[in-house]
Amino acid sequence: MTSAPHGFAIPCPFCRTATAASRCERCLRDPRAARRVCAACARQTPVHEPACMHCGASAPNDLVWKVPVIVLMFVVAFALAVALHR
Amino acid sequence: MARYKDPIVTELLGKQLHPGEQLYHWAYGVKQPPMGLIILLTLLAVVPGAIATALMTKEYIVGLTSHRVLILRVKGGKANVLEITEYDRRNLPPAKTSTGALFTHIALADPARPFVAKFHRLGMTNNRDHAMGIAAALPQAV
Numbered sequence: 001m002t003s004a005p006h007g008f009a010i011p012c013p014f015c016r017t018a019t020a021a022s023r024c025e026r027c028l029r030d031p032r033a034a035r036r037v038c039a040a041c042a043r044q045t046p047v048h049e050p051a052c053m054h055c056g057a058s059a060p061n062d063l064v065w066k067v068p069v070i071v072l073m074f075v076v077a078f079a080l081a082v083a084l085h086r
Numbered sequence: 087m088a089r090y091k092d093p094i095v096t097e098l099l100g101k102q103l104h105p106g107e108q109l110y111h112w113a114y115g116v117k118q119p120p121m122g123l124i125i126l127l128t129l130l131a132v133v134p135g136a137i138a139t140a141l142m143t144k145e146y147i148v149g150l151t152s153h154r155v156l157i158l159r160v161k162g163g164k165a166n167v168l169e170i171t172e173y174d175r176r177n178l179p180p181a182k183t184s185t186g187a188l189f190t191h192i193a194l195a196d197p198a199r200p201f202v203a204k205f206h207r208l209g210m211t212n213n214r215d216h217a218m219g220i221a222a223a224l225p226q227a228v
Contacts, residue, residue: 010104013170034171034199047169066141073134081131 013044014053027053088210089114090147090165095210098165099149102156102172111150111219114210115192115203118143146203148192150220151175155194157201171199180227190217195227 009020013035015027024031035044040057051058095112103109118124119142127135147165149156155178159169173179179196193202205217 008104008106032172032174034169036169037167044170070134070138070141073137074131077131077134 014046088208088213089145090160090210092211094165095147095149098147098158098160098167099151099156102149102158102170103151104153107154108152109149110152111216111223112210113148113190113205113213113217113220115146115148115205115217116143116209117146117203144203148203148205148217148220150223155220155224171201173199175223178225181221181224182227183221183224185214185218185221190214190221192217192221192224194224 009018010031011017012019012024012027012029012031014029014031015024017024017026019025019031022030022032029046034047036047036059037044038052038055038057039060041052041055043052043054045051045053045059047059092112095114096109099109099112119139123142124135124139127138129135145160147158147160149158153175155173155175157171157173158165158167159171160167173194173196179194181195182191182193184191189204189206191202191204194200205213207214210216
């Protein structure tokens with residue numbers, strides 16, 4: 001077991017167990033790993049895990065709605081430009 | 087002009103602090119899409135280009151504590167936290183920082199978790215001072 005860089009126990013952001021190790025003894029995750037906040041249950045999950053470790057909700061991808069909206073805006077802009085130039 | 091007020095930001099960062107950890111500096115920054123893409127989108131259509139740029143811009147709150155550099159990706163007027171990244175101050179990746187008339191730029195060259203953002207001086211109250219304080223605590227890349 002590797003000791004934590006800080007040398008004192010911190011609450012694991014994923015399972016809330018106090019740990020001083022570089023890997024939580026309970027959930028076996030790195031307590032200092034990059035993490036995301038679940039939109040459904042507001043608890044934290046490592047970013048590399050596709051689903052929330054607590055409620056199973058899948059991670060939303062903003063591009064799913066942003067890309068279609070951006071494409072639609074440009075299509076509407078071009079359609080307006082063509083219509084106004086006639 | 088300020089995106090978030092100090093109490094909101096310090097409360098958000100305070101929730102991430104470990105026992106005994108102190109918060110020294112906090113700043114609001116953004117990461118925009120590549121400049122070439124912004125120019126291309128704006129040339130195609132000005133208003134949709136500006137909206138697309140705003141949609142693709144990521145917002146960050148960065149905090150410097152006694153032990154860590156905390157990076158929160160946030161969105162919305164209430165600063166909902168989407169992602170949290172932290173770097174141990176004793177093992178910080180090399181950073182490139184610069185300060186201009188308006189922006190302070192901070193880039194962390196971590197191979198696994200790279201981070202880059204720019205901090206407008208009016209992003210928050212004392213945003214420039216805080217961003218420069220964070221930049222000063224980072225090891226400069228050669």
